[in-house]
Amino acid sequence: MLSNPYRVAILGAGTSGLAAAVKLAASDSERPVAVTVFEARREAGGRTRSFIDAETGDTLDNGQHLLMGCYTSTLEYLRTIGSEHLLMRQNSLEIPFAFPEENRISTLKLPRYVPTPANLLIGLLRSDLLHTYEKLAAARFGLGIMMFRYDRHSVHFSCADLFRFAHQPVTLIKKLWAPIVIGTLNLPPEKASAQVFLHIMRLAFLQNREYSSLLFPKVGLSDLLIHPAIHFLEDRGCEIRYGQQINSVASGNNLIYLEANGKREVFDALIFAGSYHDIAFFPEEIRQTIPSVTYSPIANAYFWVDKKIIDKPICGFIGTKLEWCFTKPTHYASELIACTKSAASDIIEKNNDEITQLFWNDIKRSFPQSDAKLLRSVIVKEKRATPLLDADLQLHRPKVRTPLHNIFLAGDLVQNGLPMTIEGAVRNGHKAALELLRIMN
Numbered sequence: 001m002l003s004n005p006y007r008v009a010i011l012g013a014g015t016s017g018l019a020a021a022v023k024l025a026a027s028d029s030e031r032p033v034a035v036t037v038f039e040a041r042r043e044a045g046g047r048t049r050s051f052i053d054a055e056t057g058d059t060l061d062n063g064q065h066l067l068m069g070c071y072t073s074t075l076e077y078l079r080t081i082g083s084e085h086l087l088m089r090q091n092s093l094e095i096p097f098a099f100p101e102e103n104r105i106s107t108l109k110l111p112r113y114v115p116t117p118a119n120l121l122i123g124l125l126r127s128d129l130l131h132t133y134e135k136l137a138a139a140r141f142g143l144g145i146m147m148f149r150y151d152r153h154s155v156h157f158s159c160a161d162l163f164r165f166a167h168q169p170v171t172l173i174k175k176l177w178a179p180i181v182i183g184t185l186n187l188p189p190e191k192a193s194a195q196v197f198l199h200i201m202r203l204a205f206l207q208n209r210e211y212s213s214l215l216f217p218k219v220g221l222s223d224l225l226i227h228p229a230i231h232f233l234e235d236r237g238c239e240i241r242y243g244q245q246i247n248s249v250a251s252g253n254n255l256i257y258l259e260a261n262g263k264r265e266v267f268d269a270l271i272f273a274g275s276y277h278d279i280a281f282f283p284e285e286i287r288q289t290i291p292s293v294t295y296s297p298i299a300n301a302y303f304w305v306d307k308k309i310i311d312k313p314i315c316g317f318i319g320t321k322l323e324w325c326f327t328k329p330t331h332y333a334s335e336l337i338a339c340t341k342s343a344a345s346d347i348i349e350k351n352n353d354e355i356t357q358l359f360w361n362d363i364k365r366s367f368p369q370s371d372a373k374l375l376r377s378v379i380v381k382e383k384r385a386t387p388l389l390d391a392d393l394q395l396h397r398p399k400v401r402t403p404l405h406n407i408f409l410a411g412d413l414v415q416n417g418l419p420m421t422i423e424g425a426v427r428n429g430h431k432a433a434l435e436l437l438r439i440m441n
Contacts, residue, residue, distance in 0.1 A: 004031075005031070005032040005033060005034035006029075006031050006032070006033050006034065006268050006269070006440050007034050007036070007266070007267040007268045007269075008024060008033055008034065008035050008036070008267060008268065008269050008270070008271065008436065009036050009038060009256060009258050009265075009267040009269075009270045009271070010035060010036070010037045010038065010270070010271045010273060011038050011246060011270065011271070011272045011273060011274045012037075012038070012039065012040075012046065012272065012273035012274035012275070012410075012411065013037050013038075013039035013041075013044035013045070013046070013240060013242075014044070014045060014046025014047065014048065014273060014274075014411070014425065015045075015046060015047075015048045015225055015226075015422055015425045015426055015429070016046075016273040016410045016411045016412065016425035016426065016428055016429040017037060017039075017046075017271070017273030017274070017410065017411075017429060018037070018044065018225075018226065018229040018230070018233070018429070019073075019077050019229075019410075019425070019426040019429030019430055019433075020271050020273060020410050020429035020430065020432050020433040021035050021037055021229070021233055021238055021429075021433075022077060022080055022081060022229055022232055022233065023080075023429065023430050023433035023434065024433045024436070024437070025232065025233055025236040025238055026080055026236075027433075027437055029437055029440065029441060030441065031440060031441070033440070034237075034238075035233070035238040035239070036238070036239045036240075036241065036267070037233070037238065037239070037240040037241065038241055038244040038246065038258075038260055039240065039241065039242050039243075039244060040243070040244055040245060040246070040274070041242065041243070042242050042243055043242065044226050044229075044230060044240065044242075045062075045221070045222055045225070045226040047062065047063060047382070047385070048061075048062075048063075048065060048221045048222075048225055048226070048422060048425075049061070049062055049221055049222045049226055050062070050220030050221050050222035050223065053302070053378060055332075055376065056304060056330065056331065056332035056333075056376065057331055057332065058304075058328070058329070058330050058331060058332055058336060059219065059220035059222075059223070059329075060220070060302055060328075060338075060378060060380070061220055061221045061338070062221075062380055062382070063298055063300055063340075063380060063382050063385065064298075064300055064324065064326060064338055064340040065221065065421070065422050066183060066184070066214065066324075066421075067087070067214065067215035067216070067217070067422065067423075068204055068211065068212065068213065068214055068215060068423075069089065069208070069210045069211045069212065069213040069214075069215065070203045070204045070207070070208070070211035070212070070423070071215070071421075071422065071423040071426075072423075073423055073426045073427040073430055074422055074423050074426045076430075077225075077229075077426050077430070078224070078225075078228075080232070081228040081229045081231075081232045082228055082232070083223070083224050083225070083228040086217060086218050086219050086223065086224050087215045087216065087217060087218065087224070088215070088216045088217075088218055088313070089213055089214075089215050089216075090213040090214045090215075090216075091112050091213070092109065092110045092111065092112040092119070092209070092212070092213055093108070093109065093110045093123070093212040093213055093214065094107065094108070094109040094110070094312070095107065095108050095109075095214075095312075095314055095315075095316055096312055096314075096315050096316070097129055097175070097179075097315070097316040097317070097318050098315060098316070098317045098318065098320075098366035098367070099318050099319060099366075100317075100319060100320060100362070100365035100366045100368075101318075101319045103368070105366075106127065106128045106129040107127065107128075107129070108123060108124070108127045108129050108176075109123055109126070109127065110122070110123035110209070110212060111123060114209065115209055116205065116206060116207065116208060116209045116211075116212070117142065117146065117205065117206050119209050119212075120142065120205050120206075120212070121139055121142070124138055124139065125139075129175060129176070130172065130175060130176065131171070133169065134169055134171060134172040134175070134176075137167070137168055137169050137172055138168075138172060138176060140166075141166050141168055142201075142205075142206075144166060145198055145201050145202065145206070146202075146206055150162060150165065150166065150194070150198060151195075151198060153165060153194075154193075154194040154195040154197075154198055155195055155391065155395065156391050156395075157193075157194035157195070157391060158189065158190055158191060158192060158193070158194060158390065158391060159177070159181045159185075159189035159190075159192045159193070159194050159197050160188075160189040160190045161194060162194035162197065162198075163177060163189060173189065174318065174319075175318055177189065179316055179318070179323065180197075180200070180201075181197055182323060182342045182343050183323065183324065183342055184197075184200055184419050184421070185197065185386075185389055185419045186296045186298060186342040186343055186385055186386045186389075186419070186420070187296055187342075187343050187388060187389060187390070188343050191388065191390050192389065192390065193389050193390055193391045193393070193394040194391065195391065195394055195417075196389060196394055196417065196418065196419055199417040199418065200418070200419065203418075214313075214314060216313045216314075216326070218329070225422070241260075243261075244260045244261055245260060245261055246258070246259070246260050246274075246281045247259040247260060247261075247262065247281060248281050249270065249281050249282055249283065249407070250283060251283060251404045251406065251407060254268075254406065255267070255268065255406075256268065256269060256270045256406060256407065258270065268406065268440075269406040269407070269408070269436050269439070269440070270406065270407050270408070271407075271408045271409075271410050271429075271432045271433070271436065272407070272408070272409050272410065272411070273409075273410035273411045273425075273428075273429060273432070274411065275411075276290060276293055276387070276411065276413050277293060277295075277384070283404065285402075285403040285404065286402050286403065286404060286407060286409075289398045289399075289402060289403065290398050290409075290413075291393060291396040291397070291398070293387040293388070293393065293413065294387070294388045295383065295384040295385065295386065295387060295388060296342075296343055296344075296345065296385060296386055296387070296388045297343075297344045297345055297348040297381065297382055297383045297384070297385050298340060298341065298342050298343075298344055298381075298382045298385040298386075299340070299341045299344040299347055299348055299355055299379070299380075299381055299382075300338065300339065300340045300341075300379070300380040300381070300382070301338075301339040301340075301355060301356060301359045301377055301378070301379050301380070302328075302336060302337070302338055302339070302377060302378040302379075302380070303336070303337045303339060303356075303359070303360065303363070303374055303376075303377050304330060304332055304333035304335075304336055304374070304375045304376040304377070305333055305334060305335050305336075305337065305372040305373065305374055305375060306333060306334055306372055306373045306375055307334050307335070307370065307371070307372040307373075308334055308335050308372075309335060309337065309363065309367050309370045309372050310325055310327055310335070310337060310367075312327070313326060313327055314326055314327075317362060317366060320362040320365070320366065321341060321347060321358050321359070321362055322339055322340075322341060322358070322359045322362040322363065323340060323341050323342060324339070324340050325337050325338065325339050325340075325363070326338040326340075332375075332376070333375050333376070334372075335372075337363070339359045339363075341359075342385075348381055348383060352377075352379040355379050356374075356377045356379060360374055360377075386412070386419070386420035387412075387413055387420055389419055389420060397413060397414060397415035398413065398414055398415065399414065399415055400414055400428065400431050400432050400435055401435060405439060406436075406439065408432040408435055408436055409428075409432065410425075410428045410429045410431070410432040411425060411428060411429075412424040412425040412428065414428040414431075414432075416428055416431070
């Protein structure tokens with residue numbers, strides 16, 4: 001084995017940067033890799049971290065993230081850092097939906113032992129979520145997706161364009177397609193990329209029956225994704241530096257010259273997994289490859305209640321401002337409900353009391369038989385939750401490889417056909433690390 005290590009700088013200690021670092025640290029490369037992670041904040045995690053609520057002592061996430069069985073890169077990452085056991089997996093997809101306007105709860109449940117895509121068809125036909133004509137339209141649309149009927153048009157289509165082209169009923173869009181689009185792309189169908197939606201449908205529902213199952217963390221996101229990775233890296237001699245302000249990045253003589261907090265250091269390669277709204281320190285030839293980005297917000301609420309309301313780990317809502325609720329562990333009350341609304345530009349400027357009242361009223365309307373009382377609430381706003389992934393941004397997302405052979409891009413913005421999710425971030429972190437190992441060896 002060569003004695004001189006290959007020095008790698010990773011900018012950003014969010015999920016993508018940590019995934020890249022873990023992949024490098026776990027590699028069996030003949031040449032040792034010395035990894036240094038630079039993080040601007042005083043803690044790791046980025047948009048996937050947790051905090052302790054001072055009054056209740058409960059662990060809260062800084063935003064809700066839906067995990068699925070198709071998150072193969074995320075599951076690989078969790079296995080490597082030793083935290084996969086902290087996930088609870090559904091046997092098969094099961095989601096109840098509340099319809100307060102119709103005073104009913106309907107459930108979409110896929111059969112457990114039926115292979116895909118037959119399980120999806122049977123689940124739709126059995127469900128009381130949809131009327132017969134909606135089920136037939138959904139089945140016809142699914143067949144078209146399987147046969148790649150819409151792909152030629154999807155590059156420039158929004159999801160709304162796609163649904164019109166596929167003659168999907170408005171009621172079906174409201175009940176099924178819009179919740180999927182908004183929940184995964186954090187955009188309304190009128191703006192969201194149809195190309196990404198089609199990729200999501202194939203990945204989650206048309207490849208492997210286990211891929212559509214939901215995964216629920218038993219702990220906060222920091223204990224699932226971040227702290228185990230940091231321990232893994234520190235045990236292998238990797239260095240993580242916090243409070244690092246990047247001043248400049250330059251390339252020359254096959255080396256990277258990085259200045260952070262006024263100190264200049266030399267590395268052999270660099271992976272950028274930070275925020276793409278602040279890239280002024282990069283060389284011009286890299287900045288030109290990164291499109292300008294606007295953001296879509298998410299509004300989250302935590303409700304502590306004195307009685308159980310929701311008897312499943314997840315519940316969807318139709319015809320309300322509130323879109324999803326998740327039940328979370330609590331030491332303080334009978335139930336802790338995590339509420340979320342994606343594409344929340346219409347309410348993100350409301351004050352905390354207004355958002356609390358809005359969501360709580362939706363819950364009371366959806367479960368009128370419950371006389372549960374709200375004991376405490378915490379509002380978490382994510383104004384820069386995800387980049388606005390419309391058809392134009394999808395077309396211009398940057399690639400992992402850059403014009404400079406030893407600088408690589410990671411993070412969820414980088415092109416992989418997926419929306420800005422944990423899986424997209426981890427997948428790009430892994431890909432950047434593998435590309436780096438390829439040039440190193």
